Amino acid sequence: MISATHLHAMIIHFPIALLMAGFLSEVIALISKKEFFGTAAFYLLILGALGAIAAYMSGDFAGEGIEEGPLKIPMELHEQAATITLWLAIGTALFRAVIFYFNYSRKWTKVVGIVLFVLLAGAVSRTGYLGGQLVYSHGAGVQLALPDFNNTSDDDE
Numbered sequence: 001m002i003s004a005t006h007l008h009a010m011i012i013h014f015p016i017a018l019l020m021a022g023f024l025s026e027v028i029a030l031i032s033k034k035e036f037f038g039t040a041a042f043y044l045l046i047l048g049a050l051g052a053i054a055a056y057m058s059g060d061f062a063g064e065g066i067e068e069g070p071l072k073i074p075m076e077l078h079e080q081a082a083t084i085t086l087w088l089a090i091g092t093a094l095f096r097a098v099i100f101y102f103n104y105s106r107k108w109t110k111v112v113g114i115v116l117f118v119l120l121a122g123a124v125s126r127t128g129y130l131g132g133q134l135v136y137s138h139g140a141g142v143q144l145a146l147p148d149f150n151n152t153s154d155d156d157e
Contacts, residue, residue, distance in 0.1 A: 003062075004058060004061035004062040004064070005062040005140075007058045007061075007062070008055065008058040008059045008061070008062040011051070011054050011055050011058050012055045012058075012059070012128075012131065014048075014051040014054075014055070015048045015049075015050075015051030015052040015054075015055050015089070015124075016124055016128055018044050018045075018047045018048030018051055019044070019045065019048035019049075019051075019052070019089065019120060019121065019124050020121060020124060021044050022040075022041045022042075022043075022044030022045040022048055022117070023041070023117050023118075023120070023121040025037045025038075025040045025041035025044060026038070026041035026113075026114065026117050029041055030114070041117075042096055042097075042100055045089075045092060045093050045096055045117070046093050046096075046097065048089060048093075049089040049090055049092070049093035052085060052086050052089040052090075053086065053090075055082075056082055056083075056086045059078075059079070059082055059131075060079075063075055063079060066140075070138065071134070071138055071140055074130065074133060074134050074137075074138055074140075075134065075140070077130050078127065078130040078131050078133075078134055081123065081126050081127040081130050082127050082131075084123050084127075085120070085123040085124055085126075085127045088116065088119055088120045088123050089120055089124075091116065092113070092116040092117060092119075092120050095112065095113065095116060096113055099113065
C-alpha cells in the first residue's frame, strides 16, 4: 500500500514541471511573438494548476500527525508556501482562462498575466525548496532501512 507521503512525492513533480515549463513557454512567447508558445503556456498552466490541487491535497494528508516535534516549524513553512502557491496557481489559471475564453487581448492583461506567472514561478520554487529541506535536511518521510547484520546465515561462513 502506498502511504500519503509516497503519494505526495510521486504527484508533486508534475505540477512543478508543468508550471515551470508553462512559465518558460510564456517567456519564449514574449520574446518570439509566436502564438504556439503562448497557447502551450496556457495549457501547461491549466494542467499545472490541476496538479497543484492534487499535490496540495496529498501533502495535506502526508503532513497529518506532525503538529509537534522538530518538524513542526519547517512543516508549517512548507505548508504556508504551498497554500500561497496553490492560490496563485488557481488565480493565474482562472485569469488566463477568462482572457483566453473571451479572446480579450489588451496590453494590461498581458502584463498582469506575466506578473502573476512570475509570482507563481517564484512561489513554486520556494515551496519546492522548503519541501526539499523537509526531506533532505530533516528526513521527513524517509524510512531508514539498514541491513540486518545480526542475522547471519550458513551461506556467509
